[in-house]
Amino acid sequence: MKRDYSDGIKDDVVYFTGYEVEKTPAFEEHTLFVVGPRPLQEVLEQAKKNTVDHIYLGANQSFNIDGGTSGQWDELVKVYLKKIIWLH
Secondary structure, eight states, X not given: OOEEETTEEESOOOEEEEEOOSSSTTTTOEEEEEOSOOOHHHHHHHHHHHTOSEEEETTTTTOOTTTTXXXXXXXXXXXXXXXXXXXX
């Protein structure tokens, strides 16, 4: 998905930060947006590097059930939850 960023239009972005704009419990939180299924350690490193309060998995409409990624997401979310619960 092409997006306009401060340094130009890109379609290969994997991580980006910003503030959540949807009216969810994470509204206005500093957020790491993750495009596509990514390795847990990589996501955690990016979250720490960017000092975020929230991680949004499946950004840029990358959670695509029809595209066959739902199985990948199921496993990743289980791993993420187990790891994050133990981090706190």
